Amino acid sequence: MTDLAHSPAAPAPGRVLGGRYRLEALIGRGGYASVYRAIDEHLERAVAVKVFTASTSDGADRARVASETRVLASLTHPSLVTLFDARLDEDPAYFVMELIDGPTLGDRIAGAPLDPVTTASVAADLAEALHVIHERGIVHRDVKPSNVLLRPAPMPSQPPRATLADFGIAYLIDSARVTATGTLIGTAAYLSPEQARGETPTAAADVYALGLVLLESLTGRRAYAQATPHEALVARLVRSPDVPATLPHGWRVLLSAMTAMDPAHRPDAHAVQRAAMRLKTDESEGWNPVPVTLPAPRAEAGPQDVTDRTAVLPADETSEIPAEPARPSRRRAVWLIVAAVLLVAGLAAGIAAAMVWGGTPAPDPTLPALPEPLGEHMRQLLDQVSP
Structure with a gap:
């Protein structure tokens, strides 16, 4: 990775771009861009400015910048970073995005694993974001903890909103590629097996990466923690990641x-979002979480049909949510009904015996206090058996 903090192409903090955006501090950098916290002096608000390096002078990088700009400009969703402005004809080229003033998911995991409820919330947010971009024919290709920003929640009792960032290597399905066929694009620790083989990326690759991110969120460690990226890539070609048996059943299945x-x-991402919402609700209410059954793929789905890619969970891995225990008030009502029926039966037997043996008629029986309409029903039954 290029150290852009010392690159002559990376502008220094304090510089004003476009006569409007004053750069304050470098908050991130990658292979072809630096991200700054900045102030929009026209609107007096904090923004994030992504400045592209001098390497964007070649045709492939210009196409990549233009591609990312089109992607961001076309998307509006709480779990996707919003694009405010783009200046691709300036030197350096840059665009302006909303500033999410919160940590990355990677920073959060480094402190401690997330609890299941928070992880389910993150899963639902990111799966919804992926569903939105997949419906637009876009594959992110680099879903990882450092590309997930945690937007502070408006209320202290609510979890942060997970927001997917950095579409720098997003691939537009059916669009001209800006990388050569077989080129490995993405972060090695979160690549899918098909990406590791250099195959064309699909929406299913994003779902795989999200699964690794969620697994890391729950355990605090990477699924493939081999010493080198090469070893990590080889490992996922021969085995699935280890999902600990200590995780709740619903999480293991998903x-x-x-x-x-x-x-x-x-x-697909939509099915993951629904399952995550179910897990979030079940965890919050104290049930043993079990995700919803995922719909089966359509028979006519081909290898490039990524918007409807789904799967069915194994039959022995699914179960129904356990029935809610009977409430005490319901049990009490049942016992009252049984007791009342026995009482009426006993009274009826006594009245019949008196009639047979000619004894003194028994006084009118008195029913115990019963809840209505049960009391009225018992009185009617007693009238029917009385002489």
């Missing part, structure tokens, strides 16, 4: 499906 070796066996 993560195993998302990280299936065969892309056709993975759920």
